[in-house]
Amino acid sequence: MRTIDYRVIKENDVFLTTDKSGDIPSENPTGLGLYMQDTRFLNRMELYINDEKPLLLTSSAEENYLATILLTNKHMEREGELLLWRESIEIQRERFIFGGILYETVKLSNFSPTRIQFKLSTVFAADFSDMFIVRGYSETTAGEYLATEQSNTRLSFRYHGTDDVLRQTTIDWDDESGIAGGEGETIFNLSLLPATSKEITFTISPSLDGSLPAKLSKNEAIKCLKESYRDWVQQTTQVKSDMDSFNKLYNRGLQDLRVLLTDVGYGAFPVAGLPIFAVPFGRDSLIAALQMISSNPMIARGTLLTMAATQGTKEDDWRDEQPGKIMHEMRYGELANTNKIPFNPYYGTIDATPLFLVLLTEYYHWTEDLALVKQLLPNIESALHWINEYGDRDKDGFVEYHQESPKGILNQGWKDSADSIVHENGDLGQSPIALVEVQGYVYQAKMKLAPILRLLEKSQLANQIELEAELLKKKFNELFWMEDQQYFAIALDRDKKQVRSVTSNPGHLLMSGILDEEKAVKVSNRLVSSDLFSGYGIRTMSSGSSGFNPMSYHCGSVWPHDNSMCLLGLSSLGFKDAANTVITGLMEASACFEYSRLPELFCGYDNVRGFAIPYPVSCSPQAWAAGTPIAFLQVMLGLIPDAVAKTISLDPSLPSGMNALAVNQLAIGKGHLAMTITRVCNKVFRVELQSNTTGYRLITNETGVPQR
Secondary structure (H helix, E strand, C coil): CECCCEEEEECCCEEEEECECCCCCCCCCCCCEEECCCCEEEEEEEEECCECCCEEEECCCCCEEEEEEEEECCCCCCEEEEECCCCCCEEEEEEEEEEEEEEEEEEEEEEECCCCCEEEEEECCCCCCCCHCCCCCCCCCCCCCEEECCCCCCCEEEEEECCCCEEEEEEEEECCCCEEECCCCEEEEEEEEECCEEEEEEEEEECCCCCCCCCCCCHHHHHHHHHHHHHHHHHHEEEEEECCHHHHHHHHHHHHHHCCCCCCCCCCCCCCCCCEEECEHHHHHHHHHHHHCCCCCCCHHHHHHHHHHHHCCEEEECEEECCCCCEEEEECHHCCCCCCCCCEEEEHHHHHHHHHHHHHHHHHHHHHHHHHHHHHHHHHHHHHHHHHHCCCCCCCCCCCCCCCCCCCCCCCCCCCCCCCCCCCCCEEEECEEEEEEHHHHHHHHHHHHHHHHHHCCCCHHHHHHHHHHHHHHHHHHHHHHEECCCEECCCCCCCCEEEEEEEHHHHHHHHHCCCCCHHHHHHHHHHHHCCCCCCCCCCCCCCCCCCCCCCCCCCCCCCHHHHHHHHHHHHHHCCHHHHHHHHHHHHHHHHHHHHHHHCCCCCCCCHHHHCCCCCCCCCCEEEHHHHHHHHHHHHHHEEEEECCCCCCEEECCCCCCEEEEEEEEEECCEEEEEEEEEEEEEHHHHHHHHCCCCCCEEEECCCCCCCC
């Protein structure tokens, strides 16, 4: 099992990353720290015993909201005099975040047979660096560091930024015996009898413009935090199977998604991932909400409202913004506030706008919430206008991207690295570029939106977008299809030439309905062929393509979320065997990573080694990776709700090794479903319905007809 070399906890918009000992060391090249709103409020936090770093025994942040670290002291002598026998002190650090405050309790226990005396010291520092500076994308700013304030129970760092915002880190502790040492240092001279302990609790409060968050006691804060997690569990679909690996993976996904939730005023939504993308992301947040719609559709609501609130309103090349466009990324730090970077917000994404509409249509079918659709009707119309007018910049019927901002993103699909769109001869595709999956998103959005618009008496618009979708489907199947490969090109470049790499992107088309039937069969078969399927998942690029590299970020690696988008389509079209093959591979891969957690991505090597190879820089936890096992549920059930027809289609198929699946609290329509799926034999499954308060009619397929 591969462990990560940092520990991270988060709650709302505050998160902490440390090394496995719980420290933020002074030498800190990887950007560890305490962050809020894209600013590092602590860049150093170190604990010492008699001026020596303690030894790590173990550490864990498995629960996401609570981290525990266990340490002990080194053997200490000075000029032949024993200062402290080795392993005399057990040092337990426990920390969590609640209400915008980091709580850390240091518990020191004497395990020696005699009284011991020693010095506990801590050293803090705050550089207030913008996240883009920490990541090396920009030079330092020229704000003013104000004098550090320190007393026996408080330490305060302050910084007046070039954006005229006062940022402050206030550190309090509950032991008045502490004394001020050097800059940022606190010292506690302690004496412990055998078998006794001493606790010191620190509270660290990042704040803007001097407004400190309200503080609860440690016990009250942890109680409230744990209650919020219990509430989350009660609000989400509960699943239990006879396959322990799936149960662990599903529950891990739910827990990771909970810690990644943030609310900026419009309802909870998932940020992209930790440690460097704890902000609203158009594409990432929308896809994660889509993945988890079967577990908690209210997260889709919060995501939609957040995206609608920041929808583009004007033409602004600096931000790659146009009216109706859904944003790519929102940043809140000093550089964004002073317009040094175009991320407040930045709109350089080609797929977020159609994905916004796709998520909205799915949300309606799962919730029957026509009121929200009506509320967002201006945003819908604006998004459709952007697709037709700004997205299709050359009016050829396809949606293309092109970077306008000098500090923007070159490739604006989900594979956004500079080398991700590569011709078979190795040349990089030149923009404007029409991505294959984006055309599918546009088709799906328009076709699924049309009947909903008719409910709102928007028949003319519904008819128009259906006609546009039909024309798109015909032209798409002609111009993107590579006859010699019997597969779709990843893109058309600026000269309308196919970018002829074989990639995972066409797998996203399966859920859209844009594919001709015979082409859908060929795509599904290719996804699980040996060149694309590694044994642990679908690769981003075929091993037979010239640009393939199993260690590449986007040209040969395996991304769980990418697989989940393929899975949703494989299931909806009845390709159950292929779907189960992919699910099984991803579950086997998850066992290779800490906490049985699927990372953002991993290398695309074959499974002959018997374990998945980690990618060296991968966010964990990461929202759409966490959402992947949640999407498994919808795929296994073959579940498709239809709020217009008031029906739920159910066509279950379980992966090999799973013979029973119990589902409770599955929210659809006005209520919930509870049911059990049992394997009768091979591909025949029985559905036992315990309750249905949805208001929808359940249509099941239990025939066991041979599957495609």
